[in-house]
Amino acid sequence: MSRRHTSFNTALTYAAGLLFLAIFVGPILWFIALAIRPAETAFTMPPQLTFEPNLDAFRHILVDPGTNAPQLVNSLIVAIGAVLLNLPFSVPAAYALSRFKLRGKKNIMLWYLGLLMAPPVAFLIPYFILITRIGLQGSYFSMILVLQTLTIPFSVWLMKSFIDEVPVELEEAARVDGARWYTIMLRITLPIVRPGIIVTSMFAFVFAWNNAAFPLVLSSRSTATLPIGTLGYFATSGVTWNYIAAAAVLAMIPPMIIFLVFDRYVVRGLTFGSVKG
């Protein structure tokens, strides 16, 4: 009886697992299929499950002049730049908000949260005007700079929660050992929260990587990022679904590589509180 019960439970668990897999992985698989199937079979009814796969769409977006290959590079420049500009500001800010007695600390955190919740569209016009006025329009830096309005608040919240987990006694021990606050931050606290810094960087990268709104108004033809390129296929002459799918699949690859490489840090980062020295 009980054994039967167990196997029923196992079956149920697997069924639920498959359902979730279908929900999360299904669309990705469908998009990959869309990228490698002949364009004209994209929306046939009933769906055509067998087809002759080809890499024409990838060849087009990567090799044909004026398409997505340079945009992939642009996206990398903007996303990596956004991470590099983000960390020197968000990590010390998170440290200060976690450790120092600051007037209005709560308000600052709420303000950051507000920035995160506000729709980016609301900032588009002001930023466009601002960036144009200071003559940065079309530059990589303009996008990297404006993306900080999204990545810094998020990173500060995330980093603060990691730093909060570090026992204060460690810093007190370092103070008694004769260390000043900056030495404590650099040599004690930050090395301990390294998994947290890596996780924060990954999220900042993905935020910047996925963002389409800011590059849409701030980039030029030569600095456009991959999401802008993908949007470009929604042309008046018709939607080329296989190109869109190929560009989308391409856009998924860098974040995937990053998550695979830093996988162990994600796990360590997310279970940080339980591994105190």
Next chain:
Amino acid sequence: MASMTFDGIGKTFPDGTVAVANVSFSVADGEFVVLVGPSGCGKSTLLRMAAGLETLNSGRLLMDDADVTETEPQDRDIAMVFQNYALYPHMSVYDNMAFGLQQRKMPKDKIDKLVRDAAEMLDLTRYLERKPGALSGGQRQRVAMGRAIVRHPMAFLMDEPLSNLDAKLRVQMRGELKLLNQRLGVTTLYVTHDQVEAMTMGDRVAVLKPVFNGQESNLQQIDTPQMLYDKPTNLFVAGFIGSPAMNFVRVELTAEAGSLKAAVTGTKISFSIPAKATLSAYAGRQVIVGIRPEMFQVCPESEALFNEQVPVAEALGADTFVFFDIASPPVNINDAEDTEDFPNKGKNRLVARIPPALTPRPNQLLPLTVDLEKLHWFDPVTGTAIRD
């Protein structure tokens, strides 16, 4: 090495809680002073003040007569051992011990020598390259000690450093710590809630109790362990020091020719003692008598002061502790003022230490007498000891 003086120290937290009030005492150069008391008595706060990790609202803190009240912990040249050790988890044992020296910009070869000497002394040489996570509790404790001694500071501050160890290791480390202190001769302030630890380790012991307003003082008595045991200044110290704790019994005093008669409140038990100057002033009033468990003696029934059934006996091998009840109101030592009107009901459970051979059978009557010369006497209102 240095002396340390707490001069009228007080600390009130922003929410109005009084943590420390009116604490004044000195620690002599090279002395080992233990701060002991129940939780909330301010002992850890005092230690953190000495470290500079906690600010104070009133009073001064002196080290070698220099006022360090406002000095940052970085500049005090003290070393602290934390309850959970607070070892840097990402550094090796070597780097944990070297960190403080590096902050003082000491040359590398000198740091190396100091770290290796300290490791040698604490039997840690084999573990120098390990991270704290790969050490046992006892080893981590030694690393925490090593981090303190390697700096040759003016004073050691220790915040319940043995409380995370198992009982056997704690007893062993207790001895080692004491030896280490004698060998290094460094002024040490040591916090514990364990009175056995306090008694065995301290040159002097400061007994603290929680305060509720700024008029009282946390510090009840600071003295050698033996003096605390033999001459406690009040009910709190008398009840806190000693295991099992001192028994307290309410008695009514009446003056007789050349002697004082003490009748145990609520019972027919009474005894006479020679009149003493200070105690005679309490004639006609209630006082509290303190009896250490070892002051009881098993005696023939005719000489017995107490002859009660013994429901519980704890045989420890060398001694047996017997517990018995008398129909007298119990004494609450924590707030002596409130107890005088304590409803005259309930039972007062006493404990006596007797030789194992005399252990009674359950619920057997056990005739006991008391060495009347050694009794402790306390004022029931103030709780202070009455002594000639």
